[in-house]
Amino acid sequence: MATNSVVHVVEDDQPMRESVVELLEDAGYAVHAYTRAEELLARSTAIDPGCVVSDVRMPGMDGLTLLRRLRASGSELPLILITAHGDVAMAVRAMRAGAVDFLEKPLDAYALLAAIKTALRDHTAGLGIDHPETARRLLQTLTAREYEVFQHLAAGTSNKETAAQLGMTVQTVESHRAHILQKTGAKGLRGLVRLWLSANLPP
């Protein structure tokens, strides 16, 4: 499992940071830890290749701004954002800003390791998204109503808001959502956002 890739961890909470560092070192990664996003950016010219794991909510610069700054400075370093559970809008913004993945809190060791592994493997593929043609073909299998629901969900609208905006019950939205996931084979919201970005649909 040992690789020479560096994982940059940005986390303001000390106990959490220590735990993540210990886990990643145990998994064979070289780890650089930072308490603030600014510290990582300060050495942006000399960031070792690998990937970044960053919390979204932090004192000072937040994770999303970090991601945008990195992209603005031309860095293609894959970045995994950790969001609060249920903050769908933030997750969608992160994906659209070019995050390779987002993970919801509370975060466990297996999910983190799997995400890092995928990020390091796929980072050459940019956002790690599917082929646009494939995505469009998958979306064509949806009914008009399902497609409407899909657009809302992929844009970060919650089930409840989607229901209100489309004039249906939350249960109906949930059943549509289940059908969409089944038809497209997407894995949860992450899959939907990825599919949406791949198909390059207008928002």
Place this chain on the structure above:
Amino acid sequence: MSEVTKRANSDLSIGAPAGREQRTRAFVDELDDPNMGLLHLAPTRRQTRAAHGAAAALLVIVASLAPFAATPLPRFAAFIPLLNAMILVTDLITAILLFVQFSISRSPALLVLASGYLFTSLIVIPHALTFPGAFSPTGLLGAGVQTTAWIYILWHLGFPAALMIYVLLKDRDYIVRGSIQSAISWCVAIISSLVLGILWITTVGDPFLPRIFLSASQLTPSSSSATMFDLAVSAIALAALWIRRRSVLDLWLMVVACALVGELAITIVRFSLGFYVSRMLSLTTSTVVLIILLAETAGLYTRLARTNMMLRRERDNKLMNVEAVVASISHEVKQPLGTIVMTGSSALRFMGHTPPDHEKARSALNKIVSEGRRASQVFDNIRQLFSRSDLERVPIDANALILGVLDIAHGDLKEHRVTARTELMAESPVVAGHPGQLQEVLLNLIRNAIEAMDGTTVRVLTLGTESRDQEELVVSVIDTGPGIDPEKLDRIFEAFVTTKPRGMGLGLAICRMIIERHGGQLLASSGGNGGALFQIILPFDRKAGFLSARA
């Protein structure tokens, strides 16, 4: 009531959330009080002056016209029907508004007064109909020569009688129990039968009543004794009102009684100057109270609308506070819980190695235990902070509090190479409060400042106290960090701003809640030097004697 009003007024200039709350409370108390309003509200000096002016003007008019009262003027047949129609409308509206006031206060005095106005509004109908020359040469309804005059005399006896009963009842604590609707219905029934009875007596009984008119324009001597009797009753009512005057309504009823006395003093043979003037005065008696009631109703409506708005805003604020506090607590607890999940799953992974890495697993489990304690500590701290002792307020020297907090934060400041400065006022500013809570707020602001200055080269923390208008103490916490993003300034108290590496960060939401519970304000802005400026504004503790207050 005046105490409440005064407090409400003095708060207007502060505009603090706590001030707003107090103000709203004052208005709500006012609205809750059934005795509020016309019957119990003391007149202001301006109202008293206006009423005295009106009464004086009436007297001057009557006195200056009295010598010429008998001067005959052209006969204007439509005058009485026109005037009585106006009196009918205004008095009916007045009666209705007074019945409404009664239904709020249940005061029998108001019921009587309303009935008095209802009586006038009804009796002007037969008066106009029977008036000779108005609708027919001798008057309708089978009127005799005396009919109209007797209706007039009984009209001007009934109304001052109602005024007198009002005065007798008004200061009693007695209220009408039972259904308001049936009380009002009874009054309407009684007054209607009274008016019909008067009509019957004055028409059918016309030949048997003492002579007032010899012909339509010639009076008998007994006419003046009848008006003199009415005048005496009105004068007694005026005197009674004067002696027992208390409320705004009393004040204007006195003006009404003055007009009534004037009217009766000047009334004389029909279509003379005195006749016209006296009838105009009777219109005055009917409009004065109507205007006062309308003004009162409009004022009440304004106050109600304003109070409603304030209550809504206050409720929104409270909801926002509760949301923010829940968000900050859950954020505080989620941090250690997140670490527990991560560390626990790591421990499982370490145990799954071949051979199992006991050393790493043990250290992970230790961390889980300490993080569990940390989560529990969050709740302990909050409970401690908002325990019953929260209600105890003691005088606190703000300068001493600041120096004490700086002492506690000394290690933190040194570690982050922050220079702390103080700009304290020379006198000891004393505020009333909960020392533990205020200390926690200051510590929190200092930790925020330290954190904010982590990325900067110049790190100066300035804590200051100053007096504002000798009323409030302003404690300022200024840092040389990057300042607050103007876009985030509005939301800074809503969201949880940061978690602290050590100890428990309360969050600005809770800080603000604490300060507001102390009757103060917590403000955030970007300071002049680019850093952030937090201001705690607290009222001085007058009881403890703020030392510089009179210096």
